[in-house]
Amino acid sequence: MTHHDSAIQFQRIKVITAGICAVILAVGIARFSYTPFLPLMLNQTDLSLVNSGWLATFNYIGYLLGVVLVSFTNNLVFKFRFYQWCLVIAVLSTIAMGMTTELYRWVILRFIAGISGTAGVILSSGFVLSWLKHHQFKPELGLHFMGLGLGIAIPGSAVVLMNHFLPWDSQWIVMGLFGILFFIPAWFWIPQPQLTQHKTSQPLIEPPRSWMIKLILAYACAGVGYVVSATFIVAILEEMPQLSGKGDWIWVILGLAAAPACFLWDKVANKFGELNTLLLTYALQMVAVIMPVLSDSLITNLIAAAIFGGTFTGIVSLMLTFIGHKFPLNPAKAMARLTICYGTAQIIAPAAAGYLASYYGNYHVALWATALVMLVGMGFLIAVKQDKFTRA
DSSP states (O other): OOHHHHHHHHHHHHHHHHHHHHHIIIIIIIIITHHHHHHHHHHHSSOOHHHHHHHHHHHHHHHHHHHHHHHTOOOHHHHHHHHHHHHHHHHHHHHHHTTOOOHHHHHHHHHHHHHHHHIIIIIHHHHHHHHHHHTTOOOOOHHHHHHHHHHHHHHHHHHHHHTTTOOHHHHHHHHHHHTHHHHHHHHHSSOOOOSOOOOOOSOOOOOOHHHHHHHHHHHHHHHHHHHHHHHHHHHHHHTSGGGTTTHHHHHHHHHHHHTTHHHHHHHHHHHHOHHHHHHHHHHHHHHHHHHHHHOOOHHHHHHHHHHHHHHHHHHHHHHHHHHHHHOTTSHHHHHHHHHHHHHHHHHHHHHHHHHHHHHHSSSHHHHHHHHHHHHHHHHHHHHHHHSHHHHO
């Protein structure tokens, strides 16, 4: 291997590391940390179940706004600057959560933290993918999306340790400061996007509108299935006498299971097809959602957490890959449309789940409703599979 080859390989490691760190910071810390922090906030502050759902909803509204903003601009300089501002917001909004007890300020902070999540999911993945293509590396994002699982496991482990020593507000501040470790490589090692655009005279042939609607509805159902458990799972488990004090550890296990999921599901999809694999992931996630309702045993809920962690990242990567294949000339626009609908479902579901939990005194009805939505999503996937366009 020549010196030049070694340098490029080292640069590749730095670029991929930057992308993973961006996901951990902007999604794992700024967004997912709310889940293990929620039981503490419910116990140590005046935050109610209903308002806890609204905080999650405003976080997803912010994320949706960020995705829409990015999807409507082709200005790469703006996108890169927006990415950098998102990293700063991720750190500062996390720290600020521990510096107030005012509900309206929490709403604002969760909203802008949601916007910062755009840097991890949409922008950094685009920058990394473009760099890989430009340098003739295989354009895969399996390692990049490993950051989703690590973004759950790493902050979750920190919460487990902090629970023994710090109150809720200090934990938010420490978590934000901890995020600086990931901010540095995410800021300095991410490659600036190439300012050249490749044009083609080939006409864009899109799938029929009816086909796209079915796929969008299927993905929206997955958004509901993901967000209810992702938001409330630790609080749900902490309510069970046998699991009290173990919810944070189960959250960590969920993240560890999510980390390698994209690789494994890609292999399954290569053998059985993307839609068949998606149907399997939907079915498994539906089972994982209702398992806490059926049993309060530690082993059962460990298995449920592992299944959930191993399926929600798989659904995201498989769905975006699938739609990218169907829109080879403009995959980013199609992915953005799916992501917007996925995000819209995440806006509605946490608030609805919070109301159901407050009305019934537990999360059982919310979880059954979530499982039903996942079943409906499987129906839409079957409709997509049977569509003439898919079989063409």
